[in-house]
Amino acid sequence: MSDSARRYVKPGAFTNRVFNPLVAWLTRRGLGLKGAAILEVRGRRSGELRTTPVNPLTLDGERYLLAPRGETEWVRNIRVAGVGALITRRRREDFAVVEVPDVDKPPIIRAYLRAWAWEVGAFFDGLTAASSDADVAAVAAGFPVFRIVER
16 A cells, blocks of 8 residues: 555644534434534444544535545544445435545546635645646556445
8 A cells, every 4th residue: 555545644633623523413402514424434443433524525416425634533444344335414314435536536526625724735745626636646656536326
C-alpha cells in the first residue's frame, strides 16, 4: 500500500471534544450542517457500535461517503463490516458499501470539495474543486470513498 493510500490526518482535541460532539448533537436533533449525518458502524475488533459525523454526498443519482482525513477508524471499520447506518433526527438508513477504485474518485472528490470545502477543505492540502484532473488523480488514493448501496 502506498503512503498516499495510508494517509491519515489525526483530529485535534477541539475536533474530538467539541466540534464532532456538537455536530452529532445538532444532527440528532434535525439541525445537521448542510445534510450532515451520523455514521454508525460496528467496530472491527470490539464489535461495539461506533458513531461519527459524516457528510454524505449525492452525485449523478449515487450517494457516497468520502473520508477527508484518510484512513480513519470509521474507514477501517466499514471496510470490515461492509455495512453501516446513517442517522438523522428524522430517520435511520441501513446500507451496504462498495469501495470506489482510485481511478473513479476524481469527479467524486471534486463534487465533495464543491459541497464541503468550507468545512473540510483544510484536509485536502491545497486541492480545490477547480484543481486539474491530474492533480486530483494524483492524491485520490489518500481519500477513501464508498458508494452507498441499499440493503
